[in-house]
Amino acid sequence: MIHYRIRPLRPEAHLFQVTLTVAEPTPEGQGLTLPAWIPGSYMIRDFARHIVSLEARAGDRPLDVAKIDKQTWQLPPVDGPVTVDYQVYAWDLSVRGAHLDTTHGYFNGPCVFLAAMGFEDQPCEVDIEAPVGAAYGTWKLATGLERVSGPELGFGRFRAEDHDALLDHPVEMGDFDHAEFEACGVPHQVVLSGRHRADMARLCRDLRPICEHHIKLFGEPAPMKRYLFMTLVTNGYGGLEHRNSTSLMSPRTDLPLRTDAPNEVRDGYRSYLGLCSHEYFHTWNVKRIKPEAFTPFDLRGEVHTELLWAFEGITSYYDDLSLARTGLISPQSYLELLGQTLTRVYRGQGRFKQTVTESSFDAWTRFYQQDENAPNAIVSYYAKGALIALALDLTLRRETNDEKSLDDLMRLLWQRHGQTGQGVPEQGIRPLAEEVAGTDLGDFFDLALYRTEDLPLEELLAERGVTLNWRPAEGHGDNGGKQGGKPGGKAGHAPVHLGVRVAADPGGARVQVAYEQGAAMAAGLSAGDVIIAVDGIKVDAASLDTMLAGYSEGERVEVHAFRRDELMRFTVDLAPSEPTTAWLSLDGDVLNDKGRAWLLNRR
Structure with a gap:
């Protein structure tokens, strides 16, 4: 047994103290290593840089420690157990890292748990201890790890079947709020950390049908015995999937409030439910149905695959679609979200320069390290992947007269790969889709994955009684999805636009992106410029669109x-x-009959 002990040493200094004990180290000397990245977030993060001190001993005898590379250490040969003590600086407020202060603690395993090399397949136990002091007397603990000792929501000892499992169960600690519900007989727990006024009963009531939708789509029983939603209430937004839990970040304004109307789903709350749905769908699609390249994970360096369009894109398709299928939002609300996805893809020129498989392969260096030129140079395998999933779903339905759909493909992937643990080959999606369709889909996959032409979505949606409309943007904050018709424009003229995306800045409107073929780029404006005036009139991010509304095509401004x-x-x-x-x-x-068959999954 490999044993760990972790405790918040000094919350005010953001330090975790970790002790690793290896009972029978390797004869040639024990090697130790920390991952360079975390599954689900495809960027080298070099977590070892946060280790501020590391010492080793055999009994009471100190051992020399040699550092081999940026994330690997070597101990000398010894008889008997070795103990390694190290401190980890935790000040990464994200779903990927570790964070500790006097209000809460959080960590992902890759940030804090050194692997004893050669013993990665061995069971692990970890004692998670509370920080010392009366100020922390009300702290609780939430994790998906199997509990060995300690009360529910309390500190104690936990077990993992191997080091990979240890890394895949994040931990939240603090004075958080929690609630529970069941979905298809599986206990689910909701934890909210941070100040909020959320209606947790409403949240559980709305999460339940989403979870049941996903479980029933793949087929009962669910692959986990219990599930944990952990949300840090802050200004950030994001999520990261794990095998029986998810870590989320959400603005408090996106959570349901007790003052909301019973069936009201505000835009922010719709976004939060979509995030929960997305990460929960990953329980099947990427945590268990994996690319062959991720079987097993190699966390020492980049692992490339062309399949992220399927694992993130298909998940991004189902996250919002399930909200409509469960009745949490209306079909019109779903179509608004779909319009926003289309807008994100079509607004940038990057879709003409990078295929979705190239985007997947280059996630490490391009998608996860975007710069100000990203919309002009790359395409998102999330957003375009979702549109490919939509097109594939509608194509499968067309070929089978609605007898088969993307749901059937996902179930087949689950049976052939998720339940067997066999990774999906790089070219493994197409033959399964053709098996579902009963026909050759080579032209579809060639267009969708390896070319940069637009998908035939207008035609596919029209068959479902849905018209895809296009209009000019009505300002830099126009995300699409709605018909438009913003008041205040100059009568009889199409709205003009600088061709930029801006953000608020103390000095004015900071240009975040200057789009190719836009008027601003043609004039020489660049990302990072802070616009302060138009024709001698002071502007900022809030007033820029209002100012431009008074101009027409062909006019010249300073x-x-x-x-x-x-x-x-x-x-x-x-x-x-x-x-x-x-x-x-x-x-x-x-919705016509074909529209209901697709959007509401009703035949």
Whole structure:
């Protein structure tokens, strides 16, 4: 047995103290290593850089420790057990890292648990201890790890079947709120950390149908005995999947409030439910149905695959679709979300320069390390992957007269790969899809995965009684999904746009992205410039669109902006916004039979 002990040593200094004991170290001297990345987040993060001290001993005798590379240590040969004591600095407030202060503690295993090399397949036990002091007397603990000792939601001893399992069960500790519900007989727990006024009963009531939808889609029984939703209430947003839990970050305004109408789903809450749905779907799609390249994970360096479009894109398709299928949101609300996804993909020129398989393969160096030119150079395997999933779903339905769908493909993937543990080959999706369709789908997969032309979504959606409409953006904050018709524009003229995405800045409107073929880029404006005036009138991020609404196509404006500490002037010839903002409408404002078969999964 490999044994760990971890405790918040000094919350105010953000330090975890970890002790690793190896009962029978390797004869040639025990090697130790820490992962360079965490599954689900495809970027080298070099967690070992947060180890601030490391010492080893055999009994009471100190041992020399040799560092071999950035994340590997070597101990000398010894007889009997070795103990390694080390401290980890935890100040990464994200779902990927470790964070500790006087209000809460959180860690992912890859950040804190050194592997005893050669023993990765051995069972592990870990004692998780509370910080010392009366101020922490009310702290509780939540984790998906199997409990050996200690009360429910208390500190104690936990077990993992091997080191990989130890890494895949994050831990939250603090004075959090919690609630429980059941879905298909599986206990689910909800933990909210941070200040909030959320209606937790409402949250459990709404999460239950989402979880049951996903479980029933793949087939009962669920692959986990229990499940844990952990949410840190903060200004951030994001999630990371694990085998029987998920770590989430959400603004408090996105949570349901007791003052909300009983069936009201505000936009922010819709976003949070979609995030929960996304990470829960990953319980099957990527945690158990995996690319062959991830079987097993090699966390020492980059592992490339072209399949992230399927594991993230298909998941991104089902996350919002399930909200409509369970009745949590209306079909119109779902179509609004789909319009936003279309807008994200079509607004950038990157979709013409990178295929979705290239985007998957280059996730490590491009998607996860985006710069200001990303919309002009890359395509998201999340967003375009979701559109491919939509097109594949509608294609399978067309070929089988709605007898088969993407649901059947996912169940087949679960049976052939998820339940067997056999990784999905790089070319493994197409033959299973063709098995479901009963026909050759080579042209579809060639277009969707290896070319940069747009998918035939207008035609596929029209068969379902849904019209795909395009219009110009009505400002830099227009995310699409809605019909438009913003008041205040100049009568009879299409709205003009600088072709930038801006953010608030103390000095004005900071350019985050200058889109290719946009008026701003043509005039010389660049990302990082802070626009302070248009035609001599002061503007900021909030007023820029209002100012431009008074202009028409072909007019010329003078834009003043700071680049670094230099004031610059640009002459911009205004042009109408490109019609890359999508919204969808229902023929006759109601779903037809084919539309219900797809969107509501009703035949």
